[in-house]
Amino acid sequence: DAVVAVVDGREVDLATPLSEGQSVAIVTRQSPEGRHVLRHSTAHVLAQAVCDLWPGAHYAIGPPITDGFYYDFALPEGRHFSDEDLDRIENRMKEIVAENQPFVREEHSIDEGLALFADQPYKAEIIRGVAGSAPAVAAEMTDAAEGVESGGVSTYRNTAGFVDLCRGPHVPSTGRLGSFKLMRVAGAYWRGDEHRPQLQRIYGTAWESEQALAEHLHRMEEAERRDHRRLGVELDLFSFPDEIGSGLAVFHPKGGLVRRIMEDYSRRRHEEAGYSFVTSPHITKAGLFETSGHLEWYAEGMFPPMELDGGQRYYLKPMNCPFHILIYRSHQRSYRELPMRLFEFGNVYRYEKSGVVHGLTRVRGMTQDDAHIFCTREQMAGEIASLLTFVLDLLRDYGLADFHLELSTKPEGKVVGGDEEWEEATEALRVAGGSMGLELVLDPGGGAFYAPKISVQARDAIGRTWQLSTIQVDLQLPQRFGLEYVATDNARRRPVMIHRALFGSVERFFAVLLEHYAGAFPTWLAPVQARVLPVRDDHAEQAAGLAAALLAAGLRAELDPASEPLGTRVRRGRLEKVPYLLVLGDDDVAAGTVGLNVRGAESPERGVPVEEAIARMTADSASRAVSPVAAGELRGGWA
């Protein structure tokens, strides 16, 4: 069961000789570390198989990753892998496993290493790259994991003569791999740099047993089942008609309804929090984005301009901030007006590259719940703190509960503004973020070109983390646009501008909630909250009366008439994840009751008095305390 050992705190091969007095622990194949080793060794076998099948192939890097591994190759004559090749490679890998070739560790000097990999340019580059660096730097580089230490290199060789540069450790022999499956091929740039050659990457998954592999594949299917793109079709929420274009969604009646409820609640909360609601057009003359700097910095992310009479260029807006700035600047402002909080559900358009568009989470046209707060420098810290509290509070109302914060600091290279300003703004965010009682993770260099930001990362029901709200402190745009206010001493001062979006984009947040809830929106967000099912046609009148009573009670209710059998209609209601199905038959008409089917319950409650049913449903509808469905159990759609 052992794959490697830990000797004096360091992972080593099982074949490593021991000295007296050393502490030894065994790493088993199903432990996280053991799986890591299995995956790493499987990657080696993958490279060996590819080199067998494509003599002269160059192999680059092949690390273990979450759930599996990958390996990057450059095939002779610039050839590419296709899906059919995966089967061939996998079969060859199985032969190598059957041959049970030992992994033999060898140590070499740098020069020997270079000689060994003379015909492997990527390996040679790794060796040269690390050998040329100071030891401290080398240790930081991921290349160190590939087997290069400052003094020499380590390799692993097996009986077929395949040698790979590697730090190890590895399983003792190829027969000790677990169960694996090659998943897909992809292109990947050498060293992640799009200006360098694109290599052919093969992804695989590997586990300690057939069963663990099967469970992983099953988990993948479960995740697919709650994919927002799939649920969007199944629940008739939205679509992406080809005729409109890539990354441009239309929301259908039910999706539009959910969206409107989301937005309405947000509006109400923003009103209570002292925001003013503004609107701005979708297009503007080029000058506005020249002043803001967007055309200088991000023109390639914008849709190309429309030329109007006289050569005037108009752009679709990728952001709302310059418009809000013009609202601020429409007349002279006093310190008495600050902080001024301008909010808009603003439609913006960004020219996302064709390969990155993805469902509702990466689109070319979206609605931002965008606000800009203009305040004094003295107000800045307090404003950020109350903003963070507001944001987290609101996100919790939508059912997200598990957060951490991320502070993104000044990026390298293209930025505007001086170090002092950056430092002041960053510090304000750091202090506010630190006071929230949440983990604060540093993201060095991750800020926008004009401002540092703090973002709220939320974990959903199946453990994925989404970047949602962002708050940016901007000292640049107020300067570019010459914003001022008149202070108590009658001096003109420059306000600070805080950009913030809470959902990020309504579309994306919709997708996050849809997946978080696996399509079963909590009652307050559900497009249809209750459906009345008369058992027979002769209950139609009472059923219509009941539906009317539900509507009168403020519930989104509808009637599903008895033109189909009850079982059919119950099934449909469950698949559509309607929170309440109210069945009305002879007994109910006689007694003034309903058969109440509560979403998530095993069986119906018969004979519930109508008044009681309405009271329960309205209470549920008013509640935002919900617990989302955990992973799995989507069959039946009832969850």
Next chain:
RNA sequence: GCCCCCUUAGCUCAGUCGGCAGAGCACAGCCAUGGUAAGGCUGGUGUCGUCGGUUCGAUUCCGACAGGGGGCUCCA
């Protein structure tokens, strides 16, 4: 933008080794009035993503384009 894959009925998919296509669900009509996860019968449905090429003939082979999926890079 780059690499691989995909595109057949509203949806999910089968199929044609090149001779103008099928299933289930959905939809429509009729029957059935059924107390909790698919009642029965009948019926219609397709420019086989688009445009070119090869061919006597293309949904099938080739190319380009569009849209989608998985990655890479990017994400103000």
